[in-house]
Amino acid sequence: MSRIKTLFGILMLLAVLVEAAGTITPKTPVTLNGCYHITSKEELYGFAAIVNGSENVAPKQAVCARLNNDIEVNKDVLTSEGDLNVADTSEFVPWTPIMNFQGTFNGQGFTISGLYYNDSTRVNVGFFSNIVSETNDRDVSVKNLGVFNSYLKGGNSVGAIVGNVSASESAPVVIYNVRNHSRIEAKGTVAGGIAALAVGNVQIGNSVNTGYVAAKHVVGGIVGLLSGTSATITNAFSVGVVEAFNELEDKSIAGGIVGQAGGEFELKNVYNQGYVVGSNVMGGIAGSLSGSSVLLVNAYNAGIISPLIEEYENVGSILGLYAGKDKAENFTYANVYYQKDGISDIHGIEVPEKMMTDGTVAYLLHNYYYEGLDASIWGQVIGEDPAPDFSGSITGDLPLVFEKMTLHTYEGDASVLPEKYVPGYRYDLPSVSREGYEFSGWYDNAELKGYPTKFISAIISEEQEFWAKYTPVYKISYVTGSGTVTFDEEVLSYVEGVGVVLPKNVTCTGAIFRGWYKDKNFKGDRLYEIGSEESGDVVLYAKWLEKKEPSKDDDGCYVIKDESDLYGFAAIVNGADGFSKNxxxxxxxxxxxxxxxxxxxxxxxxxxxxxxxxxxxxxxxxxxxxxxxxxxxxxxxxxxxxxxxxxxxxxxxxxxxxxxxxxxxxxxxxxxxxxxxxxxxxxxxxxxxxxxxxxxxxxxxxxxxxxxxxxxxxxxxxxxxxxxxxxxxxxxxxxxxxxxxxxxxxxxxxxxxxxxxxxxxxxxxxxxxxxxxxxxxxxxxxxxxxxxxxxxxxxxxxxxxxxxxxxxxxxxxxxxxxxxxxxxxxxxxxxxxxxxxxxxxxxxxxxxxxxxxxxxxxxxxxxxxxxxxxxxxxxxxxxxxxxxxxxxxxxxxxxxxxxxxxxxxxxxxxxxxxxxxxxxxxxxxxxxxxxxxxxxxVVLDTWEAPRFQVMVSGRTVLVTGARSGSPYAVLDVQGQVLATGRVDGSNLSIVLPHSGNFLVRVDRQIRRISVK
Structure with a gap:
């Protein structure tokens, strides 16, 4: 594989030297303290060749690099309107995307401009083709870099910074403080202003899109398609244009921040002021969301949502479509706003343009509390900025439209909580965490009686006071021997009064999972859940049925006596679980x-x-x-x-x-x-x-x-x-x-x-x-x-x-x-x-x-x-x-x-x-x-005529003359058992579920009945 990549890199560089009127001769950057320091476009191409490999040198993918200057590769790649300068493309030197990068790249606040790449057959196009993190023994990151005035076009997965990011759960890829001010186009499926496709534990922060981003199917201002595992997009915004175009009108997805996202991820402190264009699924923040755990908090959209068709579906000022199975459980959104006169959306609070411009929304965002959220990034210069930004402070005169709010949590809480709300508009109350407890809502009385309150209604206009309720949370520990619990099912705690369902997908090589028990010797009942009546920390023991190789008789045949033998025999034939295949x-x-x-x-x-x-x-x-x-x-x-x-x-x-x-x-x-x-x-x-x-x-x-x-x-x-x-x-x-x-x-x-x-x-x-x-x-x-x-x-x-x-x-x-x-x-x-x-x-x-x-x-x-x-x-x-x-x-x-x-x-x-x-x-x-x-x-028993009698009244069957304690069964005419039990006394009454012909059997005696 490395040789194929090397050959590709050589061919690309030859193409640069032969086809372009202007040429660039790659040069190896100097190294200092183990990092390549890039000062020119020649060294930039030289660094790409180092990572991609050359004919005689293997690729170096886990390397460190620093950008020491702004670098312009080609002049005037884009016109003043942001389109490709078609007249001069023959003069442009094509960029060679950096492949399989597994190191650190720090732009140190500098920009790379004039990148040009135009190949609609290529997958994974960007400054980096793809970034990979597989092990946690080193950092993989791209920081402090801008890609400006560039044109990058590919077939699929095209992004200004990177086409494809893949990170394992334990080894995140960090993309921080990066900017795109370029034209990004994917002829095929996915494009993103920063990253086209992001899979796994990808952390994107302090990032901006001010460019034009387009794809046929899925497009986002920051990320096109996100499939997350503990992924985050934090402190990010778009003021550019994102466009999803597709001849099939129901096949496009566009979002101001992310086009489509699934899995486990968070969007915190994000906003869109740009254009979102498409035909069907569109949202100012996200086109489509789904997943096992989705969080959207402290966000707004003041941008324009522009459907290309008259009869559109799944379009919202915040979110186009939530495709999760259980919205209430998996999707949390809080303190999210959108500007009035846009497309309505249940996933946010509608506010007039005046509240965007006069600092009201900025105040609500800046002072919002959510665990792990730094809301102080929000700011605005009132009278100059049309909407909140990330300046960090609010200057100018705020309108006197606030009302006092008091929030009581618990003794010793050091959280800085909001003290005001805006009457006339819904205000989402914050969630305040407490170690060892679950936050169970706000109550309007100190006794915590009645029902919890999630928000202050728009019709409220007076001082408000709330008390937080906390419910104890207890730990669950698992003793599995050599077994493992499937990651997405593992539950490590439960809430008192609520309980939790225990993991079912538990595996162990050479064994079958037979349940959780509180007793290490597996006495008592098998547990499927921790009940609501439980309290205290719990230790659970996994019971295993070992797959055994059955014994053999004198002829060499396996003798299968029980479950363990049966599963072991299956493993032998299948050649599984370490058994030699036969x-x-x-x-x-x-x-x-x-x-x-x-x-x-x-x-x-x-x-x-x-x-x-x-x-x-x-x-x-x-x-x-x-x-x-x-x-x-x-x-x-x-x-x-x-x-x-x-x-x-x-x-x-x-x-x-x-x-x-x-x-x-x-x-x-x-x-x-x-x-x-x-x-x-x-x-x-x-x-x-x-x-x-x-x-x-x-x-x-x-x-x-x-x-x-x-x-x-x-x-x-x-x-x-x-x-x-x-x-x-x-x-x-x-x-x-x-x-x-x-x-x-x-x-x-x-x-x-x-x-x-x-x-x-x-x-x-x-x-x-x-x-x-x-x-x-x-x-x-x-x-x-x-x-x-x-x-x-x-x-x-x-x-x-x-x-x-x-x-x-x-x-x-x-x-x-x-x-x-x-x-x-x-x-x-x-x-x-x-x-x-x-x-x-x-x-x-x-x-x-x-x-x-x-x-x-x-x-x-x-x-x-x-x-x-x-x-x-x-x-x-x-x-x-x-x-x-x-x-x-x-x-x-x-x-x-x-x-x-x-x-x-x-x-x-x-x-x-x-x-x-x-x-x-x-x-x-x-x-x-x-x-x-x-x-x-076989010894055959003699047959006796039935001694019991049967009478039918409606669907009730009365059996008389049967011996007390005798086992009975009711079957339909196909032999399916409908009811079983033992006769209590000499009479037995049975109610049948429907009419038809049935068999009533007591002991070994049987009678046929008809129920009309």
């Missing part, structure tokens, strides 16, 4: 694992109230191995992304597994089996389409070598919410993959904001081969976009797909291109379980009819009789995007042995199951697990 392991669950409790509400929506305490799941991406849940579940996963990181482009996705396989690098076979994703929440915003509860995206390998993916014996009861193509089991199946999804079901809510949503799969892309068999969906599937629609099983299909023996709940408005539409009664009465059980490799399916509301993986059908099922007994079905050779599995009441006994038996000899050729794979050899055990080992 994308092709074998692993299995040894227990059900609960990551977070109560993630979902009863309707499947996110439990927002508790979400601040949820541990975020980091999806397992690029998995190339074998994962066996062994019939266990993972519940309480929480994924909520407002924007997708760039690192998630390409092969990655969001789900329990973000992705299976890496494009072009897959193993021959990837297996995920025997696992349930329970009560979890996945929400991804932005233009992202690879989101599924179990798998976000299945990645293919290559056109000549398809990867083989097997997903079997899996289910989802969670909520998936994405912009496009969310799926209950898999989000997206990409090209060049041969994917089998067998024995899977979804009961969760699947929602797509824009494109197709699918109950099982969101989207199947081109050149993918997909077989789906023995599956069902009863979950809610919806998409709101106009491009496509939702589908009960598979959202979007662009390849050959075979779907055999699959079923979905018949719901009005939900279409399905595959599978069989089925009534809820057929899911409840065992018909669907019967058909699934007798499908190929379907022995995992079962249902205790009358107890289990839906088919599950119990492996046995209980209390099912095909003779008592619906008249249209469910039969296996097969469909394909192209006509499939799959034979349809046939079953009927005459082919299945049935009886009134408690169990319906079926076997390959008793029931004709599907001989579908679409799904033939090694999955037929997989071990099938039921609730953590091999299905053959």
């Amino acid at each position: 994308t092709s392991p074998c692993a299995y669950l040894d227990n059900d694992i609960v990551v977070n409790k109560n993630v979902l509400k009863s309707d499947g929506s996110l439990n927002v109230a508790d979400s601040a305490g949820f541990a975020h799941w980091v999806p397992i991406n690029g998995f190339n191995g074998v994962f066996d849940g062994r019939g266990h579940s993972v519940s309480g996963l929480y994924v909520k992304c407002d924007s997708v990181r760039e690192s998630y482009d390409g092969y990655r996705g969001y789900g329990f597994f973000g992705s299976l396989g890496i494009v072009g690098s897959n193993k021959n076979s990837i297996v995920v089996k025997n696992i349930g994703i329970d009560a979890s929440y996945f929400e991804v915003k932005g233009d992202f389409e690879k989101v599924g509860a179990l798998v976000g995206v299945v990645n293919g390998n290559a056109r000549t070598a398809y990867s083989n993916i097997e997903i079997s014996n899996c289910y989802n009861t969670s909520t998936v919410n994405a912009v496009s193509y969310p799926g209950g089991i898999v989000g997206v199946i990409n090209s060049y993959s041969n994917t089998i999804i067998e024995n899977c079901y979804n009961t969760g809510s699947i929602e797509g904001k824009h494109n197709n949503a699918g109950g099982l799969v969101g989207s199947i892309k081109y050149d993918a081969k997909v077989n789906i068999a023995n599956c069902y969906n009863v979950g809610r599937v919806v998409s709101y976009g106009t491009q496509q629609d939702n589908d009960a099983l598979v959202g979007e299909v662009k390849s050959v797909v075979d779907v055999a023996n699959c079923y979905y709940l018949k719901v009005s408005g939900v279409k399905a291109s595959y599978g069989k539409s089925t009534e809820m009664t057929q899911f409840e009465n065992g018909d669907v379980a019967y058909a699934l059980h007798n499908g190929e490799n379907g022995s995992i399916w079962g249902q205790d009819v009358g107890v289990d509301p839906l088919p599950n993986f119990s492996g046995k059908l209980k209390n099912y009789s095909s003779e008592e099922s619906s008249s249209s007994v469910v039969s296996s079905s097969s469909s394909s995007a192209v006509k499939s050779s799959s034979s349809e599995a046939k079953s009927s009441s005459s082919e299945a042995k049935s009886s009134s006994s408690t169990e319906a038996k079926s076997s390959s000899s008793e029931v004709k199951s599907s001989s579908s050729n679409a799904v033939k794979s090694s999955s037929s050899q997989l071990e099938i697990y039921c609730n953590g055990k091999k299905c053959s080992e």
